[in-house]
Amino acid sequence: GAVVSQHPSWVICKSGTSVKIECRSLDFQATTMFWYRQFPKQSLMLMATSNEGSKATYEQGVEKDKFLINHASLTLSTLTVTSAHPEDSSFYICSARDLAGGPPSTDTQYFGPGTRLTVL
């Protein structure tokens, strides 16, 4: 099956620093990746849609200058949390669309293992 990796799996940083999280599709190409945020015991909140070669589309209420997304290739998207603060501490999960096996309308999103960010 389609595999998505994330790096790092966890990170602790000081307030005010920036953190970069990588999301890779290992055995398929993904023109579109999604970034989610999950708070403890809650569902996933979509932050943005990352499209290869173009600007990301952010959901309402998500600060695009704080959460920088770059989709440089068909297998890599990065999320950079700039000037992180304790309230940015969360579990960040990415997903990628696998277009194989059918038309785009029926594709499946595969998720990475997540990155736990703790800002001190």
Added chain:
Amino acid sequence: AQSVAQPEDQVNVAEGNPLTVKCTYSVSGNPYLFWYVQYPNRGLQFLLKYITGDNLVKGSYGFEAEFNKSQTSFHLKKPSALVSDSALYFCAVRGWMDSSYKLIFGSGTRLLVRP
């Protein structure tokens, strides 16, 4: 607006008994429906999806789900639960006309299978 409801925060079942995790949805047009499972501190694993065709969909780890259009439901089922099935389960929907390909997730249901 599209939405997904998982009415049960937690489902408890004894090992070996059948399990059902409920999901209802609201979407314009035909739905694409998905079930994912999440283990602690991990991402989501794809279990199964309904696109079209047979209403009973079979997926990974012995799970299946039944699409019921009249009741707008897509309940997840397994004939015989295992302790290792204990996890957080998410139902998700996408409208077939939604070109953004975004998934709308339910709030999640925690499944606890006791030995």
